[in-house]
Amino acid sequence: MPELPEVELVVRELKKDVPGQTIQSVDISDVVTESKARGREAIIKGRAVDDFIESMRGRTISALERKSKYIYFTLDDGEQLLVNHLGMTGAWFVVDSVESITEEKYRKHAHAIFHLEDGRQLIYSDIRRFGELRLLQEESDYPPLLKLAPEPFDERAEQYFIEQAASDRWKEKPIKTVIMDGTVVSGCGNIYATEALFRRRIHPNRTTSRISEAEQRALFREIVTILQESIDRGGSTISDYQRGNGETGEMQHFHQMYKKKTCPVCLRPTRSMSINNRTSTYCPSCQK
Ligand SMILES: [Zn+2]
Incomplete structure (x- = not known):
């Protein structure tokens, strides 16, 4: 997608x-x-x-x-x-x-x-x-x-995310559900949510209110960084989604956790769980 x-x-x-x-x-x-x-x-x-x-x-x-x-x-x-x-x-x-x-x-x-x-x-x-x-x-x-949430590259987007994440609607939900909702963060789907959570070593099912504001801010910035990296690398070309003009992006070569069987950091097997009906891959050792 x-x-x-x-x-x-x-x-x-x-x-x-x-x-x-x-x-x-x-x-x-x-x-x-x-x-x-x-x-x-x-x-x-x-x-x-x-x-x-x-x-x-x-x-x-x-x-x-x-x-x-x-x-x-x-x-x-x-x-x-x-x-x-x-x-x-x-x-x-x-x-x-x-x-x-x-x-x-x-x-x-x-x-x-x-x-x-x-x-x-x-x-x-x-x-x-x-x-x-x-x-x-x-x-x-x-x-x-x-x-829709503000564009992630807009200055106000980070504060908007922090406020949404602390709201009654979202604070007791798993963090992955929250960052994948377009009214909280614009444009972050399963691939980039999976990758950002891995980079910040946050378990996708962790309750949002149990993540400090500093960690939440760092996570948001990680999402923005990944989205920009992906644009610069021509996007992710995966079986579910290819660019119509036949060109392939390069970002899929930089995925570390999405659909991976082994954690690139600790080399242990990854695990998958369903969150909001989407498969979430994570490393049980590295992500807490
Ligand atoms: Zn690991």
Whole structure:
């Protein structure tokens, strides 16, 4: 599943081609259209397929940005907003046609095709279809967006995290649950949470209130450091998530604990437990 660094890299890639382009027409795959007709909210959220196609036609993509793990396409200088979440396996392509997508699985699962004025196509592919495309008048039309924690690189993010972690909602929860919640820390998923906890030698199931404020601050800074390292290394390319353009990141070579069988520090076997339905790997000797 893409986390903040992987989404950031997608946005940087799209920024090269997409801003300033007008969408001439939109095709939505039969799979999505049929699924929506059966009452399921496949990819196109909150409106009918016909409405989505009609509303996107003629819109100019003015700007692109990442917010947490979401991609914001500003349309017509802010008149509307297309918000995308990549889910587990979403990927974007700017190509001449679907046939130009090199990997078959992405060709086969091209679900939204935006025909651009320069003749190219902006294509959203999603193998498992957990991704989202949400056309909004403004951010507040989808309230969860307003609840996202500040960007981790913002100055106020650390203090925000400390306050959230001390709140009644979170203080008795396992620390890993807390740092993976997008309303507490933006963009930190299972990989980077696992790695940051290992680097700080904190057991993922430790109750948040039993971690000192100094340790919490150090943990937060570790998360920020790891997210930045991962952006610099092109993100993590793992079986669940690859970049659509076929490029591979390098961060997976620097994972020390995520999915590891042996602790790189004490060389003892690692263990795994389920926290919030996610597998958490940790070293029982090094992490307390
Ligand atoms: Zn160890």
